Amino acid sequence: MRQTYQLEWASKDLGQESRVALGDVNGDDKINIIAGTTAASGQQSNLYVFQYRGETYHQLARASLGNNDTHWIGCHDIDKDGLDEIIVGCTGGIHIYKMRKGQLVRIAESRELKETVVCIALADIDRDGKYEIIAVVKGKPRIFIFRYDGKLNLIKSEIMKHQVYCVAAGDTDGDGYPEVVVKTHGPRGCILYVLSFKDGNRYEKWSSHIPDADKMFLRVGDFDLDGKHEIVLDCTGSKVRVLRHMGSAYNTFWDSPTHSQSVKDVAIYDIDGDGQKELIVVCLSNVYIYSWKAGKVILEWNQTVPNGAFCVIAGELNQKGYGEIVVGTIYGYIYVFEARRDRHHGKLWVGKVQAIIQDTVTIPDGKPDAARGVEAKAKFSIDEVRVIHDKVIVDGEVTAKILYVAALPTQPVHFFEATFPFLEFIHLCGASPGMQALVYFNVEHISVDVVSPRRVKITILFEMLVKLVPFYYDP
Incomplete structure (x- = not known):
């Protein structure tokens, strides 16, 4: 049977469940696509680096992860040397990779934690100049806080009342210190926590029972550019909810319309280069883009993507001043596509699909x-x-x-x-x-x-x- 997949750029079949991240891992001011996979039957998981060159994307490096399936992946310059490290939450804990002479080299792993890590947040939560890595272990009512200092050290772990599914970090109240946002689920549904670690100790700034919140994702980002990061989470009924800090609480800023499929992931980025950030929402076979205009959130457009999308990230990959959307799928393909806007009409008049x-x-x-x-x-x-x-x-x-x-x-x-x-x-x-x-x-x-x-x-x-x-x- 003939198979057809719509996309802007298609990777080769990388394996299964290709999770994606973006980062400058070479120190050349070019953003790379990082992909981590889950092993297909009888095969190994792999880590890939792709870069845009000569009007398409090329594989720069590949490393085997063995039997360590990728459950979370991200990039950040955690040692502040100008190169982004690749942080992988996998079956065997946390692994950190670095590009050295064109090769992916594992430079650290969580020796105190060998269980499956399903979500990670990175931030300098105590403002001591060093980044903390906050990890969620599958099935555990606990978060684990690490610091990288030549090796990955477990600083502390914090017990929560219920099983933790997601964690994110950002300055949600504008006080200059990143908060740690934790999504847990118990018999009554979701309880969302906003925690502070200003002096290294845990303080609960806010918590709330959100009965219709789901378990898929949690994001923190300054969507409306007011200096405070919003909290974005998935809800039942195929909806997305955005929470904003107001006074001493976090209130619903926006509830999305019901999407045709359950929401798998979101990203926040200025896709069209207009100076305003967009909220990119990915479902199994659709991507929706919402923008912040005149004090409200509006749907700009939606794009059908090949079936199997389950994660999304956005950034500037081709150094042309606008953003691309990168989608990972459960089938092992990566899709990259772009949105171009005719500013006079406010509509899309040119589209490019691979x-x-x-x-x-x-x-x-x-x-x-x-x-x-x-x-x-x-x-x-x-x-x-x-x-x-x-x-x-x-x-x-x-x-x-x-x-x-x-x-x-x-x-x-x-x-x-x-x-x-x-x-x-x-x-x-x-x-x-x-x-x-x-x-x-x-x-x-x-x-x-x-x-x-x-x-x-x-x-x-x-x-x-x-x-x-x-x-x-x-x-």
Whole structure:
């Protein structure tokens, strides 16, 4: 069966459950994509580093994590040397990696903690100039606080009343000290805690029973740029809630509409370069972008992504002054896409999508069996372009000329052609019937793999650029 995945850039299949982070791990002022995977059956987990160069992304490094599945991943310059370290919460505790001479090197691990770490927050919570690493262990009613000083040392652990699911850190009340926000769940549902460790001791600033809060994620970030970080959490009914510090409490600042699927993750970043931060919400097959405008939160647009999305992060990857959205999936692929905005109209008029088309074709009769694939070339033809409300649908065919080495003693090279259909669509807010859509293709990568003597699998990674042309009435 032919598989099609919509995306801006697609990694190769990295394994399972590709969690993603962004950071400058080389010290060259370029942001890298960091990915950690969960081991597929009979395989190992891996850690990857990708960088944008030459109009696409390239793998810079890879390291095996062995049997340590990635449950959380992040980047931060915890030793303040100008290079971001990679912090991995995995099956065997916390592992810290650093890029050295183009290689990923593990520089520390949590020797006092060898259990599965499912969530981590990083902040200088006592303002002593050193970062603390706050970890959540699967199934435990406790948070563990570490400090990196050449090695990873356990400073203390704090017992909570119920099982801890998520932790985050940020200055939520504007006092200059980061708070530690802890999400726990018990028989009555979620209890959210805001804790302070100003002098190294624990102080509970606020706590509240939030019965409809779910267990998926917890984020802290200054969404409205008022100097205080908001608390973002998932709620039942496929909703997102934003809490804001007011007086001595944290009140609901915004409840999202109900999404079509349960919310998996969120990110906060200025995606379109307008100086205001957006809230990016990812569901299993959709990404929604909300912005803060005129004192309220509005939905800017949404984008369909391949099924299986479960984590998201955003940042500037290509040094062009705007942000990209990076989505990790349970199937091992990473997707990168961008939002471009026509400032005059306030709508999206140009969209760029990358897609993988994968098909297994049969070698025609009269051609010899295949020993191995060599290369292929692809040509796109368009049958129909349809512009509907907020979407452009492109229907066409791909003709691939496939070269392979025949399974004969002399190993001659043969070729054949195969044609298969494609159907792609892109969300462009503002698209409406009557507009013309110009479509451009760029083939970025083709692989040819022999799966049997008479069958060859073709994988084509291509970019599709769609530009809307408004309908003008000229009497």
